[in-house]
Amino acid sequence: MAPVPHRNGPTSNLRTSALICGLAPDGQLNFRLAGTALCALHGRELKGSAFSSLWLADGVRNAGRTGASVATGSTPAVLSLDCLSQGGRVVQAEMMLLPITGPSGLNDRLIGLLSLFDPPYWIGHEPVVGFSSTGIRFLDQARD
Numbered sequence: 641m642a643p644v645p646h647r648n649g650p651t652s653n654l655r656t657s658a659l660i661c662g663l664a665p666d667g668q669l670n671f672r673l674a675g676t677a678l679c680a681l682h683g684r685e686l687k688g689s690a691f692s693s694l695w696l697a698d699g700v701r702n703a704g705r706t707g708a709s710v711a712t713g714s715t716p717a718v719l720s721l722d723c724l725s726q727g728g729r730v731v732q733a734e735m736m737l738l739p740i741t742g743p744s745g746l747n748d749r750l751i752g753l754l755s756l757f758d759p760p761y762w763i764g765h766e767p768v769v770g771f772s773s774t775g776i777r778f779l780d781q782a783r784d
Contacts, residue, residue, distance in 0.1 A: 656676045656678070657675050657677045657678055657753055657754045657755065658678075658752065659671060659674050659678055659686075659691075659751070659753070660672045660673040660740075660749060660750070660751050660752075661707060661711070661750050662711075662742060662748060662749045663708065663711055663712070668692075669704060669708050669750070670690055670691065671686045671689055671691060672687070673687065674686035674687055677754075678754055680764050681723070681756075681768050682694065682768055683726075683768075684767070690704070691703065691704065691707045692707065695770055695771045695772070695773070696724065696770035696772050698772075699770075699772055703773065706773075706776060707737065707750060710737040710738070710739050711739055711747060711748055711749055711750040712739075712748065714739045715739070715780075716737060716738045716739065716778070716779040717736075717737045717776060717779065718734055718735070718736050718776075718777045718779065719775070719777075720732070720774045720776075720777075721733045721734065721735060721772065721774065722772045722774055723756070723771055724768065724769055724770050724772065725762065725767065725768050725769065726766050726767050726769050727762070727766050729760070729762060729766065731756055731757070731758070731760055731768075732756075732758075732774075733757060733771075734757070735752055735753070735754045735771075736753050736755075737751075737752040738750060738752065
């Protein structure tokens, strides 16, 4: 059996960009955990807020549906994103979403990771006001 990485090992920097969301009784996907880099990117604490609230107004509905589909359907997805800042700047990113089960054993949660392409100097100083999805790829586990 291969050794599991130490918590302060090569994957430790990924934790700051990680997220865990759970389905509420009303079907809304809410943050249970959001890494510090993800919160700093948006300039606010994300725990308890809706997953879809990270998107610009025209993408809120699709973001919520995509997240819920991953959580309940056991199908991982990769989202291509444009991240729009408060000052009108854009940085591209990808978000990977993977289904996980909660304590009940039901498919009602997801774990994810956000990765910015070429993070610009303004990240952390100028909050992102919303994501715009430029592509969604569902990963077909049967094809592997």
